Amino acid sequence: MADEKKAASAPASEAKKADVPKKKGGGKAWIIILMTAFGASVWFILPSLVLLVGMIPTVVELLFGNDRKGSSVMAIGVLNAAGITPFVIELWQKGQTMENALLILGQSTTWFVMFGSAAVGWLILFAVPQAIAALTIARADTRIQLLKENLERLKTTWGPEVTTTKSLEKIARGE
Amino acid sequence: MSAQPAPQTEAHKPGVTGTSVALGTRGEIYPSSPLPEFNSAAAPAFAARVKGDAGSDLVAYVCTGGLPARFDIVNSMRSIDHPSVLRLVDSGIVVWPDGMRYGALAYQRPPLPRFMRSLDDVRAPMSEDAINRYFVQPLVGALVEFMRTGVVHGAIRSTNIFWRAGSTAPPQLGECLTAPPGVGQPALFETIERGLCAPIGRGAGNHFDDCYAFGVVVALLVLGFNPFKGLDDRAVVQMKMERGSFNALVGNHRLTPTHSELLRGLLADDAHQRWSAADLDQWMGGRRLTPKSSDAGRRASRHIEFAGQEFWQVRPLAAALAAHVPEGARLIEGGTLDKWLRRSLGDDPQADNVADAVTSLKESGKTANYEDQLVARACIALDPSAPIRYRGLSLMPTGVAGAMAEVVAAGGNAASLLDIICSQLVIFWIDMQKGMKTELVPLAQQFERLAITVEKATYGNGIERAVYELNPSIPCLSPMLRAHYVTSPRALLPALERVASSSGRPRDPMDRHIAAFLIVRDRRSEILLESMGAPENSPRRGLALLSLYAEMQNRHGPESLPNLAQWLLPLLEPSLRRYFGKSLRDGLHKQMKEAAERGHLGMMAQLADNPRRLERDEQEFVAARLLYLSILKEINMLEGKMAGRNTVVRDVGRPLAATISGLVALLAVLFTVGRAVWMSL
Numbered sequence: 001m002a003d004e005k006k007a008a009s010a011p012a013s014e015a016k017k018a019d020v021p022k023k024k025g026g027g028k029a030w031i032i033i034l035m036t037a038f039g040a041s042v043w044f045i046l047p048s049l050v051l052l053v054g055m056i057p058t059v060v061e062l063l064f065g066n067d068r069k070g071s072s073v074m075a076i077g078v079l080n081a082a083g084i085t086p087f088v089i090e091l092w093q094k095g096q097t098m099e100n101a102l103l104i105l106g107q108s109t110t111w112f113v114m115f116g117s118a119a120v121g122w123l124i125l126f127a128v129p130q131a132i133a134a135l136t137i138a139r140a141d142t143r144i145q146l147l148k149e150n151l152e153r154l155k156t157t158w159g160p161e162v163t164t165t166k167s168l169e170k171i172a173r174g175e
Numbered sequence: 176m177s178a179q180p181a182p183q184t185e186a187h188k189p190g191v192t193g194t195s196v197a198l199g200t201r202g203e204i205y206p207s208s209p210l211p212e213f214n215s216a217a218a219p220a221f222a223a224r225v226k227g228d229a230g231s232d233l234v235a236y237v238c239t240g241g242l243p244a245r246f247d248i249v250n251s252m253r254s255i256d257h258p259s260v261l262r263l264v265d266s267g268i269v270v271w272p273d274g275m276r277y278g279a280l281a282y283q284r285p286p287l288p289r290f291m292r293s294l295d296d297v298r299a300p301m302s303e304d305a306i307n308r309y310f311v312q313p314l315v316g317a318l319v320e321f322m323r324t325g326v327v328h329g330a331i332r333s334t335n336i337f338w339r340a341g342s343t344a345p346p347q348l349g350e351c352l353t354a355p356p357g358v359g360q361p362a363l364f365e366t367i368e369r370g371l372c373a374p375i376g377r378g379a380g381n382h383f384d385d386c387y388a389f390g391v392v393v394a395l396l397v398l399g400f401n402p403f404k405g406l407d408d409r410a411v412v413q414m415k416m417e418r419g420s421f422n423a424l425v426g427n428h429r430l431t432p433t434h435s436e437l438l439r440g441l442l443a444d445d446a447h448q449r450w451s452a453a454d455l456d457q458w459m460g461g462r463r464l465t466p467k468s469s470d471a472g473r474r475a476s477r478h479i480e481f482a483g484q485e486f487w488q489v490r491p492l493a494a495a496l497a498a499h500v501p502e503g504a505r506l507i508e509g510g511t512l513d514k515w516l517r518r519s520l521g522d523d524p525q526a527d528n529v530a531d532a533v534t535s536l537k538e539s540g541k542t543a544n545y546e547d548q549l550v551a552r553a554c555i556a557l558d559p560s561a562p563i564r565y566r567g568l569s570l571m572p573t574g575v576a577g578a579m580a581e582v583v584a585a586g587g588n589a590a591s592l593l594d595i596i597c598s599q600l601v602i603f604w605i606d607m608q609k610g611m612k613t614e615l616v617p618l619a620q621q622f623e624r625l626a627i628t629v630e631k632a633t634y635g636n637g638i639e640r641a642v643y644e645l646n647p648s649i650p651c652l653s654p655m656l657r658a659h660y661v662t663s664p665r666a667l668l669p670a671l672e673r674v675a676s677s678s679g680r681p682r683d684p685m686d687r688h689i690a691a692f693l694i695v696r697d698r699r700s701e702i703l704l705e706s707m708g709a710p711e712n713s714p715r716r717g718l719a720l721l722s723l724y725a726e727m728q729n730r731h732g733p734e735s736l737p738n739l740a741q742w743l744l745p746l747l748e749p750s751l752r753r754y755f756g757k758s759l760r761d762g763l764h765k766q767m768k769e770a771a772e773r774g775h776l777g778m779m780a781q782l783a784d785n786p787r788r789l790e791r792d793e794q795e796f797v798a799a800r801l802l803y804l805s806i807l808k809e810i811n812m813l814e815g816k817m818a819g820r821n822t823v824v825r826d827v828g829r830p831l832a833a834t835i836s837g838l839v840a841l842l843a844v845l846f847t848v849g850r851a852v853w854m855s856l
Contacts, residue, residue: 071829075836082840082847089851117843124836129828136823140813147806147813154806158799159757168793172753173712 031062031073050091050101054084054110057118076121083117199267201225202281204235206272212288215350216330216359217242223281225264233264234285236353237271238278242375243580245352246278246662247648251324252352258345259317261285261337263352268660276660278650285337285347291395294333294361300399301340303431307459310338311393311437313345315459318382318389318452327380329356331388332364333395355577356380362408363401364388367420367444370412371494371569372562375581378573383449387420390441394424397434402426416490420444440464446560447610475519481506489520493557496550497564504546507533507553528556528607541598551600559607563600566591572601572618576645583642584652593638596625621645634707635690635699643695653688655681664697665731668724668739675738683707684742685720699723714753717746718784725776735774743779744771750783755796759788 058077065072087104094100104110154162161171193207204223213220213234223235238244252263262283269279291298301310314336321328330351338346357377362370366387369377395401402424403411414423421442430438437458440450454464478485479492482499486492496503506512507529516526532552541548544566551565562569568591570578575595582589595601601622605615621644629641642649651661659670671684685707693699706719721743728736744767751767754760763782770778816823 067825067829069825069829071833074833075829078833078837078840079843082843085844086847086851089847093851093855117840120839121836124839125829125832128832128835129824132828132831133820133823136827137817137820140817144810144813144817147810151803151806151810154799154803157758158755158796161755162796162799162803168755168796171755172714172749174749174752 032059050087050104051084053105054087054114055080057115057122072125075125076118079121079124080114080118083114086113194272195224196269196271197226198223198235198269198279198281199265202233202235202265202267204237204269204279204281206237210234213284215335215353217354218244218350232284233281234283235279235281236350237269238280238353239271239275240354241584242354242358243577243646243649244278244280244354245356245648248326249280249352251326255320255324255326257317257320258347259313260320260348261350266352268662268666275658278660278662280350280352282350285349287337287339287342287344287347289334289349290336290338290340290346291333294363294395294401295404297400298340301396303433305340306393306396307433309343310346310396312459314348314389314392315452315455317348318385319456321385322382322452327356327382328385328388329380330354330359331385331392332360333392335359336392355574356384358577360388362411363403364391366446367412367415367490368560368562369571370408370415371564372571372574373569373578376562376568376570376574376578378571378575378577380573381446382451383446386441386450386452386455390438391424393434393441394438397430397438398425398428402428413491413494415444416494417488436463473520473522475515476521477515477519479511479515479519489516489522489525490558490561493554493561494564496557497554497569500546500550500566503550503553507549512553525557529553532556532603535603544594547594548598548600552603555600555604555607559604559609563595563604565595565600568592568595570595572604572615572622575601579638579642580646580649580652583638589638593629593641596622596629596641599623599626633701633705634687635694635701635704637687637691639687639691640694643691651688651692653686653692655684655686656689661692664693664727667693668727668731668736669733671724671742672733672736672739675736675742680742683720683746684724684739693723697727712749714750716749717743718750718780720746721776721780721783725780728776736776737772737774740771740774740776740779743776744768747779747783753789754792756792759792 055077058073058080061076062073067073087110091100091104094103164171166175193205195203195205198204202223203226204221206221208222210220210222213236215236217240218236218238221235221237223233225231225233246266249263249266256262264281264283266278266280268276271277328348328351331348335349335351336346337349338344355375355377356379357365357369357372358374360374360377364387365372365377366384369380369384372378403414406414411423417423421439424442425435425438437450437455440454440458443449450458450464458464473489474487478487480486481492482495482502484495486495496506513526513530516522516529532555533549536545536548536552547566551563554561554564562571562574568578575592579589579592581587582592599622602619605612605619608615625641625644628636628644629638631637631640639652642652648662650656651667653661655674656667656670659666659673661667661670667689674680675684690704690707694701694704703719703723706713706715709715724736724739724743728734747767751760751763754763766782767779770782
């Protein structure tokens with residue numbers, strides 16, 4: 001019975017182990033699929049082309065970034081998407097033709113805005129965590145200093161015995 | 176009694192020189208005017224005066240000998256107002272020029288010289304009428320007074336009587352309070368039993384012992400010489416034992432029938448047959464009494480040989496047994512003594528007593544000093560009225576007190592005395608006494624209690640306790656108080672204050688003597704003083720001492736004892752260490768110092784021992800410890816956070832960056848859409 005259980009549980013655990021990398025890769029693929037589907041939806045076939053090209057920085061972060069929680073993809077992605085928005089609107093306004101799409105993509109400003117907005121995302125992603133870390137450490141340091149002062153005050157008020165775990169009787173006896 | 180400060184008045188009165196020291200409330204003594212002709216056995220005499228009365232003429236006895244003076248009967252002695260008794264004017268403690276304090280007694284100076292300067296003085300016999308009228312009659316009056324007041328003089332001897340033959344002034348009995356009764360008495364003036372004792376072990380004695388001594392004084396006066404001249408005390412007692420006191424003293428000398436009757440009555444060796452002052456008074460009134468003729472002990476039909484001597488009587492044999500213990504033990508255990516008592520002396524009850532004594536000792540299982548115990552008990556059984564004779568000591572039961580005081584004061588070995596108490600030899604002695612023993616019941620009870628007390632090792636018990644229980648007027652024998660003659664609890668704190676201000680004071684203002692002294696004289700609880708046996712770092716020690724002395728200061732004064740307070744301060748250190756709060760402790764230290772400077776022990780006690788404050792301090796300390804631990808924990812947590820910068824970046828920074836990006840993107844999209852809508856309008 002025990003052997004059977006072991007045999008039964010072994011493949012299950014192997015499958016679980018195999019699922020972990022699949023899930024990771026699958027998550028990214030799922031986002032790509034969704035974005036593509038979004039771009040390729042009936043109403044936005046051509047804008048999706050612009051979208052797909054403009055979102056290259058996000059895709060790169062998505063594929064090669066090491067942030068498991070997806071915060072960096074989010075930070076870059078939303079600004080990247082915001083950078084694409086004017087050109088998608090422009091395409092809607094000019095007419096959703098391949099020529100207009102290529103015309104828009106052919107302008108350097110388009111690339112500058114799309115990739116620039118992604119760069120702003122990158123910048124925020126770089127600067128904000130560092131600033132937060134520095135701030136947190138500074139606050140912790142200040143707190144530690146305050147606490148250490150409190151410790152000293154306790155020692156001054158109660159003597160070095162307050163730092164020990166000696167029994168009260170022993171302290172009273174001066175041992 | 177209270178110590179008076181030494182006055183510095185220069186006195187130049189007739190007969191006295193130098194400065195005086197105050198005595199009691201009325202007297203002043205002149206240390207530079209000794210009166211050696213009045214010296215007593217235990218105290219030198221000095222000229223003294225009543226304060227402010229240049230015409231007064233006193234003789235003061237200063238108790239420098241170290242023997243326990245009889246201050247406990249001073250009041251009784253003062254109540255005696257008889258021309259044949261030296262009048263006690265004042266008593267107290269004096270500050271002597273050498274800085275020591277001594278007990279002292281001032282009497283009216285006797286107008287006549289000592290009747291005899293030496294017992295070997297020879298004088299012309301006086302007429303019967305002169306002796307009776309000018310000597311016997313006044314002294315009988317004095318004895319009646321002693322009997323009335325219950326005072327035992329204990330020092331009636333020819334050399335302690337102030338009188339001149341032919342003088343119409345009455346003879347006066349000299350002082351008797353500077354030493355225990357019998358201490359200065361030659362064995363000649365003591366009964367056989369008391370003569371067998373060491374002088375210090377003769378005990379309190381009784382009125383009949385005074386009557387016996389008076390009988391010897393009269394005998395010497397009637398005879399005109401000392402029939403025992405040249406004999407030492409041992410030989411005198413031996414002769415009295417063999418022949419009886421009357422026969423030994425008077426011998427073949429012819430006496431008038433009146434004096435013969437008087438001396439037979441006074442020198443009866445059986446105390447129950449001896450005349451008292453009441454009998455003497457009747458005799459003086461003309462009533463004739465018929466005293467027994469002889470007191471010589473019963474003689475055996477055959478002698479017993481012991482230690483190279485032949486013995487025909489029990490009493491001399493008992494004395495010899497005590498002097499030769501190993502041989503005596505063999506004689507008792509071999510059955511020789513029993514046979515002699517039954518067959519030659521025909522005294523079966525006495526033989527039974529000895530047998531009972533041996534059996535009771537064997538049944539008690541005591542093996543220490545077995546032979547000494549055996550012989551001591553056998554001697555008591557053989558001669559019940561004789562003293563307890565044990566390991567070279569020879570003491571009446573009431574004499575244990577004086578002997579113990581002397582040994583302890585001299586720092587000697589009191590092991591044998593403790594043995595006497597612990598092995599209940601006194602109780603055995605009392606059991607062996609014939610006739611009514613009601614007057615001995617309190618003594619038996621006291622020694623039963625002492626047998627328990629002396630075996631306790633705690634502070635305030637042991638031999639020291641026994642000394643003060645047995646000697647009601649002895650000063651505290653603590654080595655630190657020797658120079659201060661502390662006779663009452665009231666005098667203790669001022670004495671300690673003086674000791675505290677001197678150099679070389681001991682570490683603690685308390686020792687076993689002071690503890691025992693307070694338990695006995697101040698009825699202090701043993702429990703309080705047991706704390707003195709606690710380890711040196713125990714707070715109980717200092718607190719017990721402080722509360723004891725604070726209470727005494729409150730009760731007896733004086734108001735300020737700054738030196739004693741300073742002495743106590745270091746002993747209170749452990750009690751202050753019980754406070755955990757450093758600032759509280761420092762504050763208390765400061766307040767204690769201030770209270771000590773003011774010499775207020777009660778205030779110090781309140782500061783050192785406040786249970787509510789202690790409890791609060793302990794609770795706060797425990798809370799402080801918990802707070803300390805919690806702060807340490809938080810510091811550790813923060814330091815961990817500081818070390819994990821990347822974690823902060825990852826867990827906090829990036830999500831926040833994503834949020835900021837989202838907000839910026841939302842604004843940008845809204846702007847773009849709004850602009851596009853605006854443009855299209």
